Amino acid sequence: MNSVVVETPTDLAGTEKVLAFFREQLLSGTLREGDRLLGERELSLALGVSRPVLREALRSLANLGFLDIRHGKGAYVRKADMAVIGDFLTFCLAQQPDMMDDIMQARIAIECQAIRLACLRATDGDLSRIGSLLTRLLDTIHDVEDGGAADFAFHMALVEASRSPALVTIYQSIATLLKRSHVQRRLETSETAGILDYLVEAHREVYLSVLARNPDEAEDKLRQHFAIGDELRRKSYIAAFTKKDLPKQE
Template sequence: MTEEIIRQIKLLIDSGHLPPGCKLPGEREFARLLGVSRPSLREALRALSLLGIVEHRHGSGTYLNPPGNRWPSEPVAMLLSVHKGAMIDIFEARKGLETMVAGLAARRRSDEDLDAMRAALDGMRRNLGDFESYARHERDFHQAVIEAAGNQVIIEIMVKLYQLLQEVRARVYRGYPRDATILEMDFRNHECIYRSIEAGDEHAAAEAMTSHLQEFERLLLASEDAPVLHGKAGGPKG
């Protein structure tokens, strides 16, 4: 969906309907114009912002930057230009940070933090048969854990890492066999993380997060994007 929305926006730019420097339509109007949901539009605009194609100005809106940041010939290639080569490094950075975050969350979590984690888990449980909806609630769970850690610097770093990993995470979920047992296993991993944080056990929380992220990394490397994700100088790993 993100790629299709970006393709539509590029057509509007190429046709002159969105000239350089213009302010983009408001979110509601733009989503209606493109025939997409507002959350899906937001995801596409985040990707374009990461590439410097658009710029969000607080209190003003989103603007199309003047020419300078070159568009690859295909939106898919444009998205991969964010991820190619560095994606495994980015995921490793996330794994190291989020393992530490889980331990901090176990030490510092408030009742409100636990409520947010439980709400996300409930959403995951209700959507074990809907991979896209499950992924949204899973992201909410990790966001709640990050916020429970209570470290603003880590929060800012993790937000950026999640933005960079977002499209690849979606592809991994889309690449799952349509078998709810896979999500059930993933859900149990998240329950284990939650129970450790709720109990205030820093070591167990870090271990549970490490186990979960290692399993996700295994799925990431086995996904159809593995050749791209391994696209470093040495070529794909065997």
Template sequence: MRVSRHLEELILDGTLQPGDKVPSERQLTQRLKVSRPTIREALKNLRGRGVIETRHGQGSFVVGMLDDVNNETPLARLYYSHPRLLYDLLEVRELLECEAAQLAAERGTEKDFYKITKAYNAMNGKPEPVNQDIKIAGDVGKANLHMAQLDHAFHRAIYEASHNPVLVHTLQNLMQLMLNSVVASVTNLYHRDRQKQQIDKHHQQIYNAIMNRQPETAKKVASEHIRNVRDRILEIEREEQREERAKILRL
């Protein structure tokens, strides 16, 4: 039981992440100072509960605790037909992602920082091939979807570095809606130089604050980033509404 508990805690705090290989029986025996039969029993227990899986000739690996969310959840379907939910979602993102940034700055490991850096560099470099399986509300060009996926991957690397499994689970279950909100940001703001420069500046500030372990700064800038995106999209929407009313008056 003690060995199972120890491995579960390593998984929950993110030290062992989905896809990571579990230390071998010999390594666990040496580290935990218990017998091999005890280790085998603990691994058997974790396998039986679906926490790890054993691959022939390779060893045991951590199974993903969070299933990919079905695109067709009721909330996702509502999002497609009620775009106003975008602003509610951005409010939730501000609440959760600013906390995630703070925790990432406090708790992030070197492995986490490597992943965040990789995602940050990818976001600022050449886009990778788009995942055609992802469904997005509305008509979105491939270039926008490329950028949205890279932007989203950066934020996802940050919240995974929070090492708070409940926070990660909550954000993971909102993943499809989160990506839709990033697509809205990319579609409406990335082609506007001033807005794109502000987004890039915020991303850089968030990245630097986390890498330099400045939790309060990371939280503050992450909140400012989401609020800025929400305010700018709302501003554009109101401008489009004014133009539409002006057209009617000219008829």
């Protein structure tokens, strides 16, 4: 029979000490990627926690992708795995009501600031990549799955062109939800009149505004893109329910 391990308040306090220490060391720059942590004995004494509690806390950090524990060699700081962090955030947000609407608001906030920065910071390579993804978006315009993926990749490239590690990291952490949103919106609006022309023109205008390096225009075009997209989606809902409620022809 498997035993159940119950954490006591003391264990939790000890775990929080370890996590707080690790966080502060990273923020202060004392610890960097590739650095080795103090040995288990030294670290447990320094933090005033038991070795079992320390091991469990370090194991948790390793599971989150922050540490690389090498048996017989110690624990090393590693670059965070965004896939793991994204999964963790997805699990948290999935339990919230109206999750996707909230995610869209977060997306708008991130992208509108990112596109302004992209106008100022984007390299020629960034602009070329965004242009290539626009072409890919056009080539997959009739495909819900591939088109949705291309749409997400275009917007991801805009955020990356901001050259802001913070914005890119936050955006990547909700990437799973955003990819799902892009495909879902394609499904919902696939039969809406004018949707394909809108998608082509909206993304083209956003791209041209970044090429022109005009932050105000770029943000305005992006906000228009979001607003019109929401309106088309609303119309698709109305059309779907209207069709559903029509009496069947005998």
